[in-house]
Amino acid sequence: MSDAVSRIWTTAFQVAGSLRRQSARPWEPSGGKRVLVVAPHPDDEVLGCGGTILRHRRDGDRVAVVCVTDGRGRPGAQPDPEAYARRRRDEMERAAGVLGVEGLDWLGLPEWRWEPGDLTSRLGGVLAHRAPDLLYLPSRVDYHPEHRKTAHGMALVLGPPVQGPLVRVYQVQVPLTSVLVNRVVDTSAVAPDLARALDAYATQRETAGSCVRLSRYAAAFHHVDVAAEEFWELSAASYHETHRDPPQRWSTTTYRGLRRGALTDPAAYVVGRRRRRVLAAEAGRLGA
Numbered sequence: 526m527s528d529a530v531s532r533i534w535t536t537a538f539q540v541a542g543s544l545r546r547q548s549a550r551p552w553e554p555s556g557g558k559r560v561l562v563v564a565p566h567p568d569d570e571v572l573g574c575g576g577t578i579l580r581h582r583r584d585g586d587r588v589a590v591v592c593v594t595d596g597r598g599r600p601g602a603q604p605d606p607e608a609y610a611r612r613r614r615d616e617m618e619r620a621a622g623v624l625g626v627e628g629l630d631w632l633g634l635p636e637w638r639w640e641p642g643d644l645t646s647r648l649g650g651v652l653a654h655r656a657p658d659l660l661y662l663p664s665r666v667d668y669h670p671e672h673r674k675t676a677h678g679m680a681l682v683l684g685p686p687v688q689g690p691l692v693r694v695y696q697v698q699v700p701l702t703s704v705l706v707n708r709v710v711d712t713s714a715v716a717p718d719l720a721r722a723l724d725a726y727a728t729q730r731e732t733a734g735s736c737v738r739l740s741r742y743a744a745a746f747h748h749v750d751v752a753a754e755e756f757w758e759l760s761a762a763s764y765h766e767t768h769r770d771p772p773q774r775w776s777t778t779t780y781r782g783l784r785r786g787a788l789t790d791p792a793a794y795v796v797g798r799r800r801r802r803v804l805a806a807e808a809g810r811l812g813a
Contacts, residue, residue, distance in 0.1 A: 531738050531787040535745045542746035549709040549747060549755065552577075556585040561657035563648070565675040566636070567596045567617035568729045572736040573695035574661050575624060576712025576719045577754050582625040583715070589628030591651045592617060593644060593675050594636040610636075612728060620725035623718060628655065636671060641772070644678035652682065657690050664694045664757070665768050666701055666801060668780050673772040680768035689761025696755060698735050698782030700742075702794050704801040706755040709743065713751035735783035738790060763811040767804055 560581050564570040570578065570590045581588050596613035597606040614631060621629050630651050634643060662679050663672045683689040693708060694701065712719060723733045743753040759767075780797040783790050 527787045531741070531790070534738075534787060534790050535741055537791075538742045539745040539748070542748055545703060545746075548703075549706050550758075551747075552580060552710040554584045555581075555659075558586040558658045559656060560586050560588045560659045560661070561652070561655045562588065562590045562661040563663065563675065563679055564590055564592045565663055565669070565671045566594055567592055567613040568620075568726045568732065569663065569672070569697055570617075570661075571620050571624070571719070571722045571726065572729075572732065573663070573697045574693075574754055574756075575620075575722050576715050576740070576752060577661070577695075577710045577756075578624045578626065579715035579718050579722075580710055580712065588624070588626050589630065589655050589657075590617075590621060590626050591630040591632065591648070591655075593632050593634055593648075593678075594639070594671060595633045597636045599637055609728075616726045616728065620722045623722040623725060630655075639674075641674050641678035641681065644675070645681050648679060648682045652689075660690050660692045660761070661695050661756075662692055662764065664696065664699075664701065665772075666694075666705065666780055666797070666804070667697065667699045668778075668782055669697075670772065672697065676768045677770070677772045680765045683761040683765045684769065685762075685765075687761065689764075692759055692761055692764045694757040694759070694764070696739065698732065698739065698793075699780045700739060700783075700794050701755055701757050702798065702801055703746070704798060704805050705757040708756040708758040709747045709749075710754045710756070711744070711747075711749040711752075712740065712754055713744070713749060716752050719752070731785055735785065738787060739783055742790070757808075759808050760812070763808045766811055767807055 595610035
């Protein structure tokens with residue numbers, strides 16, 4: 526049932542993409558760049574930009590990933606949170622091997638028991654060590670508190686007088702939509718390797734399904750073969766300005782993600798659309 530519904534929505538996105546004037550720029554090979562991906566949890570790097578990481582590696586770029594939390598889950602969710610966190614770390618290391626990640630920095634903050642202030646000095650140290658040319662970061666266009674806290678902490682790190690690298694905001698379950706997306710990467714050629722990286726996260730298969738549909742819809746909208754990943758590309762200064770407000774000011778009901786089943790997928794693109802437009806306008810004024 527869910528697959529059949531997903532195919533219907535995929536066709537709808539293909540039609541919508543045909544009717545809309547495309548504004549997202551496609552992948553442009555670089556080569557020799559230093560890339561850093563900031564993941565709130567073990568799996569966000571694969572779910573948000575795993576195919577793009579593979580494209581970077583094929584192009585000769587060096588890619589490192591920093592994981593903020595230990596992925597133990599909500600308090601009381603696991604009978605042995607420490608063991609679960611170790612399992613998540615093992616999964617991340619296996620996925621990193623599939624992706625060809627050259628460096629993996631594990632901050633390991635206990636999930637649900639940290640604040641953005643706990644993060645800034647550590648992330649600042651990672652940035653100084655990795656010296657990236659390009660950052661892939663989470664977004665405030667999200668309903669998950671840990672994702673939003675990570676985005677806020679990263680915004681503080683990129684504040685003045687820091688002259689940060691170029692930023693690409695990725696999406697996990699919650700679509701950025703055509704309002705914010707200005708860069709798209711065709712990941713069709715690396716789909717088999719990406720599937721292997723996703724398989725490394727045995728504990729997160731339910732989440733993976735919605736993100737696979739997200740990439741399928743993106744491919745249909747942008748008229749690429751199998752899968753695509755969408756990004757909101759902006760300067761470090763614009764990321765700082767659009768994400769620096771404390772997360773408690775960001776309503777937890779502003780956005781909606783793709784659920785386990787595909788029936789309500791279009792709602793994730795509609796809920797919060799007005800707020801996305803506000804962010805797009807704000808970034809435009811900043812010259813993003």
